[in-house]
Amino acid sequence: MSGLSVRDLQGWYGESQALHGMNFEVARGEVVTLLGRNGAGKTTTLRAIMGLLRKRSGEVRFGGENLIGRMPEYIARRGIAYCPEERGIFASLTVEENLFLPPVVAEGGMALDDIYTLFPNIAERRNSQGTKLSGGEQQMLAIARILRTGATLLLLDEPTEGLAPVIVQQIGTVIRKLKERGFTVLLVEQNVRFASRLADRHYVVEHGTVIDTLTAADVAGDFERIQNYLKV
Amino acid sequence: MMTLLGISPQLLFGQVLIGLINGVFYAMMSLGVAIIFGMLRIGNFVHGAQYMLGAFGAWYLMHLPDLFPGLGLPSLGYWWALILVPLAVGAIGAIMERLFIRRVYDLEHAYGLLLTVGLAMVIEGLFNVGYGAAGQQYDIPGSLRGGVNLGFMFLPNYRLWVIVAGISVCIATWYTIERTRLGAYLRAATENPDLVRAFGINVPRMLMLTYAFGVGLAGLAGVMAAPIYQVSPQMGQSIIITIFAVVVIGGMGSISGAIFTGLMLGMIEGLTKVFWPQASTTVIFVIMAIVLVFRPAGLFGKETVAAHAADMSTARPDGILENGRLWLVILGIGGAVLPFLVYPVFGMKILCLALFACAYNLIFGYVGLLAFGHAAFYGSSAYVAAYTAASWGFPTELAILSGVAMATLIGALFGWLAIRRQGLYFAMITLALAQLVYFYAIQAPWTHGEDGIQSVPRGYLFGFIDLSQPLNMYYFVLTVFLIGFAAIYRIVRSPFGQVLKSIRENEPRAVSLGYSTDRFKLIAFTLSAMLAGLAGGTKAIVFQIASLADLYFMTSADALLMTLIGGVGTLLGPVVGAVIVVTMQKEFATLGSWVIVVQGSAFVLCVLFLRKGVVGTLEDWLAARAERRRIASGGAPAPVAKGVHS
Amino acid sequence: MTTPAGDNIIEARGLTKRFHGFSAVSGVDLDVRRHSIHALIGPNGAGKTTFFNLITKVLQPSEGTIRFNGEDITDESPARVARRGIVRSFQISAIFPRMTVAENVRIALQRPTGVSFRFWQSERTLSLLESRVDELLDAVGLLPLRDQTAAGLPYGRKRALELATTLALEPELLLLDEPTSGLGGEDVERISALIRQVAANRTILMVEHNLSVVARLADKITVLARGKVLAEGPYSDVSTDPRVIEAYIGGDE
């Protein structure tokens, strides 16, 4: 299976255009980040890939197939999983029901025990109501939930937001492990320090387009450059 | 044989049994309503009509040869009906979901409520045209005739079958939804359908099937009911509000609660018939009120995540259409010349209903509470005004004020009971409470039942202005309307109104700023009831009658319809809505029994095509035009506001 | 008022909150000194937000007492506590989306004036609040945007607006739940500066995961873990405490 390739992706909220032709590649097994200021269009890009943004055009190729025009449920079954920015934990479900909600779409997902080892809080609170979890626990649950499904491409929107530093490090470790296992990850991050330690490549997004591409080496050498992009 | 309080065991057990049978139907029906509410967030008001379809379906199958002579169709009996009809009714449900219900999932509850009320009116209206009020007979199937003698009473086989089969169906449904993965999918899909789809689940299809299933249950209940009750177009209408009350008592969204409560209440109702027959129609609503005081979430309801207030105001506060002073003058002048253009009676009807709709808009549009029982305030005020004027000889102004006082009192009481709830729950509670008043009026001697209080004297205003003169009466009503209109404008644009607005926007935040939000909502609700009472009392004097129609739930639905057609939360919307609705009713009055169908279609069309209402749409258009002009004259476009979620 | 207010604005004793047998906060004693910035940190699920909810009475404690300025407030209602001068911000920004920026602030200013139940007065009686509205908006840099609807503001500005609204109540004690979460680098700077600025003459208790913000702002830090106080003291002490490193900060790879 090949990776994800996005060509001239445009997207609209009603009449207002939020994406003005995004172009980027994520090869299989890579970790790639989208960086950019608040409102640059990172979340919108993920939603457009997932089919949650209905009004979109251009090309989103995954496994050779163009996903533009497909419904979200179809796209999910092709092996793409999405962890939204606002976490999307279901209040009417228990923690465990939340965890088991996404159907398994392929083999190779993470085993339940591994997930519980990774996120002990979740194991402990498995019978509580989903939204009774603390903010950070909800974030963990949102990530844990999509690791089970066997999707090969993970879209993670600011997964470290609101997490304790020690957990942020753990998530970093998880993403690295996922990469070793052959998962492909497209990550949206504001925490540049965190992103720079993980990603093979960074795309800087501004006004709904990619304005620069940085390799891991670029960033290591020139942390300033990336910081500058994120300043106002 | 021993007797209990002079009541023979035969009678007692007989009534309990009848109660239990009713309870089985309550349970099956409220189960469907609870599923559709819990999973789809739709208050399925057509459920009664769908139940009626089930009963008629059975009857049709039985009479196939008579209905289609010459085709050589067989007459299909009860057992066929038991299988085919729920499927067919379910399929009709699926089509209705596809065509109508689906379009309101993302909208406020008010639209779903009005839509399903409209659909119910269309369906029941059509059957009414075809069959009138007369009931059709459906025989008990041969294999279930007879019965068993329990010693103390005779238990007919068919009733036994209904009890066993009904309860089994309920339990099987409960199991499927609470104990399998399906329930989790459904609950998740109601919260955030997009995300569930992004996990790979075909949510639209799932919701359609769920709706179809709930409706199918109603169809099944209809088939089972056919041999017991009369098969008539009205059979669903009389049960649906009771069902809503059952769902409220059981606890919104609780499947097991709906089943258990349905059975219990059926039996309690049966017992009440034995000991206190007059109270049997109201006992369920009284129980609901008591339960709400002690357990606001219902007997089995979980304390739900606080639903946000309905946020559907379409007003643009700075537009010219929201300038109250200006429009008070314009309406005053327009109102003054109106009786020279149309019959004063017609004008007065518009003014009374416009005031009523404005009062409703105060709580619905400006506070965001979906009240659905304003008929209680309108009607009770009408009755009190009529009674005090006719029987006690109160002067006109005092009679109206007595009505207003009564409406205010009832409003404060109902508000106190309901205010802690929001959304559809609030709607169902206010509806059921209003129904209590309705049933009271049917039975109380002073209201004269079906006849109502007639020949109310118009009297003399302040003792010397003769109101039997049409123009005198008209200008009095106009004055009352303008006072009410001005009062509402003042309330909305007062420091108090600002707080109401903040509550509508974000209640937890308002609390954290130190506002006791329930108290604000209660005051607003009471003010709204008071003004609705002013409209109702005035109406009783104008038309010289107070009748059950004033208290009937359709009056509450009309208030909602007028507000929606005109534009929720706008200053002029309710007035425009009243003009449209009253004109429509006048034009369609000649249609006879079709009138319900036409009116129901109006509800449906309004929800589908006129969501922002006339005034809301106009305000949008004006704002867009102003914006274009500003850009044309060189101004920068205003930033597009990001969509507000949750 | 039997006890003198002393130097502590908040004194929590043995504060405990259980949810169905699970103790989210258990036996916490915590003093907050008047006119200090006090940070509450700890792993996810440590009970920080719950602790806030207990102080603001959104939740009723299972056990323990809370004193505010020496007075027992354990059994008061949330609105009452807010009127006493304890005001909080939320973990997710809480604004009135379809009111203008100025109206957002004004609704908070209006509360102490006691006119809020007057449905018979014109809202123009509120115009004497306008100058204070502008002052507050100016303080958070939102004055140029005063007539925009709040929904259209960028996320960082929404947080600033929320802060301005909160400040309008002249709170003696300000509770901030993750004031910088979800913000980009620049906005974090702005909000931190703002917090320092508003800390004059009042007390701030904040939850924050961004340690550099905590290090810069907080006079004292309490680390919660599993509902209990794990460590307490100035940043330099706490951040080197091995238990805190293990439970919260983590080894820096």
Ligand SMILES: Nc1ncnc2c1ncn2[C@@H]1O[C@H](COP(=O)(O)OP(=O)(O)OP(=O)(O)O)[C@@H](O)[C@H]1O
């Ligand atoms: N539901 C919506 N309706 C209209 N416009 C929207 C909506 N959601 C986002 N936008 C607009 O689209 C643009 C891109 O937003 P997006 O959420 O993708 O940004 P982002 O890069 O993810 O920012 P953040 O770092 O704040 O999450 C912004 O200008 C935003 O205002």
Ligand SMILES: Nc1ncnc2c1ncn2[C@@H]1O[C@H](COP(=O)(O)OP(=O)(O)OP(=O)(O)O)[C@@H](O)[C@H]1O
């Ligand atoms: N209403 C509730 N019912 C049941 N459990 C709850 C409830 N509220 C919180 N909890 C649990 O109590 C614990 C403490 O939650 P709290 O929200 O206080 O954590 P926190 O310290 O704020 O964490 P974070 O940094 O992730 O926001 C968590 O384990 C959470 O799951």
Ligand SMILES: [Mg+2]
């Ligand atoms: Mg985003």
Ligand SMILES: [Mg+2]
């Ligand atoms: Mg928290």
